[in-house]
Amino acid sequence: MTQNPHTENPIDSPAPINTDTQTDDKLLTHQADSPNDKHKRIVKTFMKRRTHMNKNAELALTDPEFADYIVNNSFGDGDLKGIHDLRVLFANSPNGSDAPLTLEIGFGLGDSFIEMAAAEPTRNFVGIEVHEPGIGKCAYMAGTQALSNVKIINGDAIQLLKQLPENHIDRIQLYFPDPWQKKRHYKRRFVSPERMAIVTRSLKTGGWFHTATDWEHYAFWMLDVLDHFDGLTNQSGAGNFADRPDFRPMTKFERRGLDRGHGVWDLIYIKD
Template identity: 35%
Template structure:
């Protein structure tokens, strides 16, 4: 779609990494002219492909000389920020409306948003530009490769996974993202005290998430009763969530902290 390199790649990791069961399926839907224009204009500055071939320098990725709290790097402090800003990773942001809303509400926090849906990537970039958001960066590709190959240890202040594919059929449960192995992997880039926030409207998946998090020694439930959390005000309701509520689904939030 972007042969001149001005937009996200169709398969950024290519053959560099092993083929395995994935928790996502790329959706083939039309990219609007506005989304395409945003990708061409903004991707070189605010987007990156998850190719697994390099370690990301978050200070450089989010560098913006015009933003309060950001300073130019010196040779002695490469990869560091004098006034370090928290970075939160969001895996799967859909069309990006909720992500843009959270970024606007948290200007002091940098949001690293990852998805494989090209129209959503373009829409989030468009929203960020329209609202003057300088704290959003968009990653294209597999979040597993990002966590495993491209993020430094203890570089993230938070992780958000909202409404991941529930893979409701029993034979597909192995494709669910939130599993013990995923929590093992995420524990590396998450610093102590980092907040992990998940939400789903699929009750069996919610119960699995709660069991997996509760059984992992690297995470502790923020709820004293060991159960689900009330929806935090910072998480906006999305169209997808509203559709689930209309169907009678109960939305569950989980808030765990990296030990």
């Protein structure tokens, strides 16, 4: 258990601004799906960025050999219609639909996600991401390793969670989410009371919500939100961060940051 080493809470101080991530708010909202809320603007927690797609990722998005890994290969649409149960995706797999189930939100290029799935073959893993290069690369890695416990979904994690049953998932992972450094963008941070209500609804009793960040301001923001959220208990005790668990692989970016003296903070919460 890692004790809180700070005497002052960084969430009370202004966050630094990274001008490389500045965006227009108009690009980060969309209309609500409900007819009754057609004029309501929904705040997104992500922005689709243009990134290079290598040949392997492109192959996995187009070759039928990898089709079983991508649940909704919609080439950018992120259509989640019909996805109301993650366990049924594994009904015909060696593990079956009753195996422990992990959902990872925003797996990036999928390296650590696939490493975790390969390390725990008796656990089923579903990853959801909005960036096609990452989706393609993740599917390619899963296919070349012949993993049978991986499924990938293209789309908005919050919308997906709203569609899932209650008490459905054993673990939900959110590693290195966008910290939205500008104060006026704090509302876009994934960890908020409103979004955590959606997340915990789908978690089983005793299930985990595990998040990690290398942005100190966001780390203390999440600690404050989660410690005061009814229905979740801090595994390390209120006010404390967790040691990085062995099952979470260290990415090359995380290792590079640590080499430069940057911090990384893990938080694990259990559903009461």
